[in-house]
Every structure is written in structure tokens, then in C-alpha cells.
Amino acid sequence: MFITALTLTLAASWAPAQASNQGAYILQVDHLHTGNGPVLSPGKVLVRDGVIAEVGDAVSAKDVPILELHGHLSAGMIALGDTTILGQEGADATRFVLPEAESRFGFDPHTPALRRLCEQGITTVVLTPPSDALVAGRGLVAKTGSGRMLAKGQAMHVAFDAGMFEDTPDPTPGGMSGGGFFQFFGPNGSVTPNGYKSSYPGAARLLEDAVQTKGSQMSQLVGGGIRAWLRSDSRAETSRALAFAMRHKVQGTIEAGARVGELATQIQASGLGVALTVFRETNPIHATRSAVELAKAGVPFGFCLEARDRNAATLRLSAALCRRAGLSASNAWKALTFGAAQAVGLDGEIGTIAPGKDADFVLWDGDPNELTSRIERVWVDGKQVVQNTQTSQGGKQ
């Protein structure tokens, strides 16, 4: 709460709010894209204390200012699985299993990286610990406009990918590959004082022991007491993560590689959401096909973004590439907004323009689904945080 208060002050300094600082106002736009509902032309939305109070074509309220704007209003977009914003302070590498760690204590809500996301219409970002540990602790979900963290966003991070073996001292001839810090400064050879493991079966057993320890943090993953973020890459890893989730009725999100679509049916049965890997030069064909398969199977999914490494606009480009592979426009939009919200269990808070949800909006000069459409304004929690002076108010018609 302390941090939140601080960051709200800072957010205000980024862009002096025009519509209203707090309190209530009505936004009236030419086209209001509710998300998984209709497009209202024109449409109005009543915002009260940062939360959407009412949506419709004839919304009115006493003594509430109306802001008339031209263009298309949509919900803010959601980026998943960012490890770059937290940086080294977001993960503790000294233990292989550290469920008590909380990334929020390593999170700088003032980081300019959030601002860059905000300018591209991304109002919420899911931050994952940049960790090579088996259990890295809890991640967080932050609003880009303010740094505000969502209470329900603290998923427990569990690794199933080979990245977790990178810090394990490597007893190969020469011994210089892998190993990292502990190779040189810790006890040499194959001893791992911090409990690191070197193999999938070794890590799997450790994980099994952890969730079966009664009363432990990890045991709360069973049955969905704590949401999980299961990090995987290859299909084999993803299917191992799925088996783990099914075995313990874990709820949460599975971060998966480009070929995850081949497991879409099994994922659908597991009830997990999917964070689709960052699109890279090497994987876009499989990744886009996977998006189509996930949509077909009815699996909620969104796209990962490494915000410090890649332009925030690539989130929309990922969705556009998926359309090329056959993903419908509505499903592509869903992956950018409420599909991503569903994938991380925040569909009650964000993702669409609906009463009760956070007032996160983007005002576009055209259809939000068109790559040529530009962002004019962005609101986060009811506060306008971006106004693009380079586009003309009124938009292309």
C-alpha cells in the first residue's frame, strides 16, 4: 500500500490528468469496443474512482463531467511473462527452491520501462522472476501507468525448463560451461550447497516433495490455493508441467514455447491459461500456428513480452502475425486483452470495458485491430496517463 501511494503520485507527474484526478467522469467516444461484448457507436462509459461504473450508449449521471472524444475506445492491453523489468533484483539465485521470495520487494514501480509499455497501450504487465531456480517465489502483476500491483497477481513461479540447470555446477571436462557464480566461489566440483539439481527427474522429485510437505507455501499450490506460473519451453517440458498441474489440480498459467499448440487439447482439460513465448525470428511460424490451435481448443492465452529487449509494439505485431496464420481478428484481440487476463486469473479485474473492472482504456484513431491504427490516449485506473500529441484528435474517419 505504501508503494502504491508513492507511485500514484509519480504517475500524476507523468501526465497531468485531464479528465479527472479522482471522482467520476463520463467518456463519450464514436466507437466503444467493450471487448467480448458489442461495439457501441457511439458509446459512453462512466468511471468512478478508477473503476468502470456503467457502460452503454445512453449513460448519464448527475453532476458528472462528460468528455467527448473522437475515435475508438478499447480496454488496455495486457503483456504476459516479462522478466526484464524485474531484472536481477526480482529473483534470488541463492536457493533452488525459495517459495517465500516475493518479487514485489525487488520491483521498482518507477522504472521507465513501464512508461514505454503504457505508451503502446499496454496497461497491465505480468512480471515473472528472471530466475534459474526451480521455485523462484511469487511474481507480480503491475499497472503500467502507476506501478500499482494487483493483489491477486502473485503467482508462484515453478520452472520445468532446462534454464534451471544453468546455475548448477557443471562437472564436465574443463568445467567452465555453466556453473556460473558458484562454480568459482562456492565449493567446487559437483557439490551444490544451495540445493540446485542438474536434471529433470531430480528437479521433479524435489518439486513433488515440496508440494507434498504439509503446511508449506508450496502445498498451497495443490487445488489452486495459490495460483501457479509454470515455466516451460519444449513440448516435453510443457507436457511434464501439465502432468504436474493435473496431478495436483494446480490452477494458473503455463508459459510455453512455440509448439504448445500441439498440446492444446490437454491444456484445455487442465484448465490452465497459456502465456505464449516471445516471438523470435526462429519460431514465429510454429508460435502463430499454436495461437490458432489454442484458440480452437478454447484455451485462454496471451503473449509474452520482454519489455527491455523488445519494443512494446511487438505485442501487437505478435497478434497480427497470428492472424496471418488464421487466427480470427476477435481472437487476436482477445489474446491481447481479456484472453490474457483470463490466462492469469484476472478476468474479473481487467481485460474488457465492463462495469466493475478497472478503468484501463486506450483511445485509438481507428479500429484497434488494425496495425495502422495509432494510440491517442491511455488511461490506467481511470487516470489519463498518455496523450499522444503527434496524432490529431478526431482520428481517421
Added chain:
Amino acid sequence: MMRPMKTLALAALLAGASDRASAQTEAKSSGASGSVYADVLYTSTGKTFENVLVTFQDGRITTITPGAKVDDQVPHGAALTAGMVDLSARVARSEASVEQTNEVEASLSVAGALDLFDPNWARLAATGVTTVLASPPDRNVVGGLSAILKTQGPTDIAERQLTGRSFLRGAMGDAPSSGNRPAWGAPNSIYNRRPTTRMGVEWEWRKAFIDAASAPDYPELEFPGADVFRAVLAGNVTLFVQAFTSIDIRTAVFLKEEMKREGFGDIQMWIDSGAEAWKDPQLLKRSNSGVVLPPFPADGYSGENSFMAWDVAKQMDELGIPFTLSAYGSFSLGSTLGDQAGRAMHGGLAFDKALAAVTLVPARVLGLEDRIGSVEVGKDADLVLWSGPPFELTSRVLAVWVSGTPVTQSSSATR
């Protein structure tokens, strides 16, 4: 360990229940059934049939009809054999397939580390290898339990794995001792626990066996995986030890004999990659151990500078030492398991012995001779159709069926 595995299987089964059910019906109606015609059928049981039509249904061989008429609709080749079995297939595994933070890790299975989505499985299957014993890589002294699986089938390990004998995998020699040194400097601290010599490797083995055998009386000696060692001593789990050189084969045999002498138990042992089994064959024979011969080297030198000529298979046969051949799971032209059998023949081994060494003998080692390893009615339809005499350099594999499902071009080029 067993309980979670079962739950896993059940959970995974439920996960893809509908998907898999439809896949199976599909397989039953088309994929897992069919027929094949060959000029000669070598059954691996010593029988040979000519102009034979073999039909199979639901993954099992249903009829074998010699003297049948050629049917244009049926795949036709010069020779038909059983699918081959490689006991030392090194495929779809990585550094992360073996737990190296313990020198002796007997309680983990490589099953949890195999990548069944790896396209190399299909490439291996296309060479005629239909069943493998997959073992953890030899990076520590005892790597864990091996897994038996078909080269094609469900991508769920719980469904893919075959239930036969259990194998505890480990190594003698310099595989687990080489490189276990700090990044620089001498291994001069108590934290350098891992063996750096063959003596150290042997010590780990003996200590594990003796501790495990003594733990019922001295509970402080109990360690994770000790029960697996006790199962090995009881003869319920086969010890599968990599030992290329004669010195390492001797060490393994002496260990086995010591355990028997001390009254701890009679170990069932198979030597993997016993390239120098020919050097002290009487010792091997005396120990009742079998040997998996590594791929025949072109220059005479196999792993760890062991020397191995192409007549080693013939020598093993003449001495009556059980042996099988391995290609390490290679699918490269000229070094497949069929090619290894060809080299063994070049070294003087008779064709039927070479065929047995890649089919029925390894099937028996796995305890699965009722299911695989020969072409008989009721057995799995694991079949290889050859363009000419099997194992000849001029012959190639025309078609392969794994449990009645053809290995297709598309499945061998999935990446």
C-alpha cells in the same frame, strides 16, 4: 516413487482422455492394422518362411501365411524381420537427463527426462529399431533407472513405457571420474566428493552396495535409493554397467562376485559397451553376465581407448557369452543397428546369430520376449521390411511398423 508415477499416469490419461480415445480408435481402424508381403521372413526363432503374407490387427500379429500370392495392394519387400531392439540407445536425452548432484543416484528414472517429442525417435524408428532401453547419461557413478520404450507411440511417457525388467544404470571407468575437477586448481578440498579416478568410482559402487545391504541392521547407513540397490542384490533389478575396457569389466565382475561371496546377494549383470569383453572372456563367462557390444569402430578404437575388432561378436558367440549389438541409437547412414549386425557378420558371425543379437536376445534381456523380438502370431507387430538380404550394405529398410503403426516419411521429418 511409484505412487506419484501412477497418479501421473492417471492424471495424464484423464487430461487427454477424449483426444487419446479418438486417436486410438483411429489407430485400431487403420494404423495399427494391415499386412505385409515378403519373399523371405526371418522370424528370429530360427524359422524361415518364403513368399509369406503377415497380417496384423490392433498392433498384434494375427496371421503368418507362407506360400501366399503377391497382392499389389500389400507392401512387398525382399525380406521381413522383427523390429530391432537397441539396449544402449542414446537418443532424446541431454545433460539434464541425469542427476549429477549425487555421485550415486539410484532412485530416479530417466523416464522423467526423455523428450518424446524429439524427431530423432522417428528417425531411429525408420532405421528399423522399434524398442529401446534408454539409460541416463554416464555423468556420475550411478545415474538411475533405465526405461524401456517403443520408438514410436504416445508422447506421454507413462503410456509409452513398457513394463519389463528394471535396470539400474551406472558406469565403471573414466566416464564418471573424468572432468570432476574444479574449474581450476587441484581438487584439494573436502567438498570435492566426486571420484577422480577409477578407484574412486569403484569405491562409490562398493560403498553403495555394502551400505544398502547393511542398512537393515545399521539404519544409519540407509540412503536414498538404497532400496534399489537391495533390489539389485535380490536379483529383481538388473545391473546395467557401462565398462568399455577390460580393467573396468573386471572391476564390475569382481564387484558382483564380492557381493555374492559376502552373502549380500546374486547380482544379475549386463555390461554395456563391453568393447574389450574379448580380452578376458573366461572371467565374463564365469560371471554369467551378458554384454552389449558398442558400435563397431572403423579404426578399432571404441570408447575410453578400448580396442575392439569386428570379430568380437563372433568370439562372444563361440564362448557362449550372451551378447547384443548396439548402434547407440544412431540413424546415420552406415551406422544404424542393421549396419552393426552387418559388421558383426563381416567379423564372422552367422546371419541368424546377428539377427538374434538385435532382436530376440535383447528382447529376452528386457524380459519382453513374449511381446517383442520375433515374428510370431500374437506378438507385437514390430516389423522391418528390407529391400534385400537384411544387414547387407546394399539393402535398405523399405518400411517399418511399430505396434502395427507404419513409421511414415512425415513422422520422420517432423522438424
